[in-house]
Amino acid sequence: xxxxxxxxxxxSQFDVKNTFTEKELIAVxxxxxxRLENGEVRSAQPTAxxxxxxxxxxxxxxxAFRLGRLKNYTRNPQFAFFDKDTIPTQTFEMSxxxxxxxxxxxxxxxxxxxxxxxxxxxxxVNIGAYVDAGTMIDxxxxxxxxxxxxxxxxxxxxxxxxxxxxxxxxxxxxxxDNVIVGGMVGVFEGTIVKQNAVIGAGVVLxxxxxxxxxxxxxxxxxxxxxxxxxxxxxxxxxGSRPMRGQFATENNLSVQTPLLIKYRDANxxxxxxxxxxxx
Numbered sequence: 001x002x003x004x005x006x007x008x009x010x011x012s013q014f015d016v017k018n019t020f021t022e023k024e025l026i027a028v029x030x031x032x033x034x035r036l037e038n039g040e041v042r043s044a045q046p047t048a049x050x051x052x053x054x055x056x057x058x059x060x061x062x063x064a065f066r067l068g069r070l071k072n073y074t075r076n077p078q079f080a081f082f083d084k085d086t087i088p089t090q091t092f093e094m095s096x097x098x099x100x101x102x103x104x105x106x107x108x109x110x111x112x113x114x115x116x117x118x119x120x121x122x123x124x125v126n127i128g129a130y131v132d133a134g135t136m137i138d139x140x141x142x143x144x145x146x147x148x149x150x151x152x153x154x155x156x157x158x159x160x161x162x163x164x165x166x167x168x169x170x171x172x173x174x175x176x177d178n179v180i181v182g183g184m185v186g187v188f189e190g191t192i193v194k195q196n197a198v199i200g201a202g203v204v205l206x207x208x209x210x211x212x213x214x215x216x217x218x219x220x221x222x223x224x225x226x227x228x229x230x231x232x233x234x235x236x237x238x239g240s241r242p243m244r245g246q247f248a249t250e251n252n253l254s255v256q257t258p259l260l261i262k263y264r265d266a267n268x269x270x271x272x273x274x275x276x277x278x279x
Contacts, residue, residue: 001031003041007056014059025067029086032060032110036128037090039112043128043146044172051148051174051192058146058168061110061128087127111143114151126163132177150177150195162188171227190227196264197230200237203258211236213260220260233264 009028013019020028035041036057043057068084090107092098098113103121107113111125114133119125123137128146131137135153143149144163155161159181164172171190175181179193182201189207193199205211207228211220222228230236239259242248 001028003035006032006035006041006060010060010063011056014063022067025063026086029060029064029067033064036110037112039114039130042112042130042148044148044174051171053169053171055168057128058165061145061165062168064110064127128165128172129163138183144173146172148172148174150175150179152177153179153181155181156183156185156201158184160186160188162186164190191222191230192227193230194232194234196233198235198264199230200235202238203236204256205230205236205258209258211258211260212239212241215260215263230260231263234260235262235264236260 006028009020010032013025032041041057042054044051044053064086065084068086070082071085072082073088074080087109090109090111092100092107097115099118101118101120105119105121105123107125108127110127111129111131113125113131114135116133117131118136120137120139123139123141125131125137125143126145129143129149130147131143131149132151132153134151135149135155137143137155138157138159140158141155142160143155144161145165146163147161149155149161153175161175161181162173164170171192173187173190174192175187176193176195178196180198181187181193182199182203184202185199186204187193187199188205191205191207193205199205205228207222209228211228211230213220220228220230236258239257240254241257243253243255
């Protein structure tokens with residue numbers, strides 16, 4: 001089954017139910033997942049004009065949920081879980097060259113994990129995610145549904161990369177190549193972090209988050225249909241700004257906000273050089 005045939009079948013069934021039998025649909029979903037898992041198909045992809053969302057891929061994932069029935073996957077009382085029978089966890093072989101350290105990590109079917117990826121426990125990679133070569137996913141980190149993670153990225157402990165499935169046209173969260181994502185960072189709602197950026201521990205980025213660029217003296221925001229975009233080489237840390245109003249002034253209240261304090265240089269790179277030895 002070609003990718004074009006899979007796409008046509010998914011869009012036909014998603015928009016007009018009962019186009020195929022259940023057996024035919026299961027075959028389509030299996031072929032679809034196989035393409036997701038080998039990286040041939042992605043929920044979003046880079047183009048010369050920027051990142052492009054593939055709506056039909058999200059439709060295929062939602063169709064798999066719709067088709068599935070709840071199944072008991074319990075192996076023993078200490079490892080009990082229940083999920084749709086169309087979306088079990090993904091299994092790996094030595095030939096996949098993915099280092100998965102023991103301790104409770106789960107990688108869902110329909111996600112792509114490239115050779116050379118290191119995953120520390122426990123971590124979770126959700127359906128439709130794309131994790132490129134050389135990336136490290138640290139303990140308690142989440143790669144949400146359809147998130148796109150580039151090459152040689154470090155997702156530090158407890159980093160949360162949000163998932164975006166609906167609406168199907170919405171841009172997923174994108175972390176480009178060579179990005180350092182600090183501990184307890186949250187990146188949500190289709191935010192794009194461009195290559196070589198450093199997101200300091202504790203930063204939270206969302207579509208409604210203004211980021212204050214202290215270098216260029218401007219404010220970065222999501223605009224209409226465009227996502228919040230963190231520029232290449234940016235170094236972003238947690239900050240705060242005073243709240244307005246009499247009550248806020250009287251009580252010295254402030255609100256948390258990310259600050260872009262510099263652009264990556266040799267000193268920043270030396271501070272992150274430990275990455276290579278950890279791999």
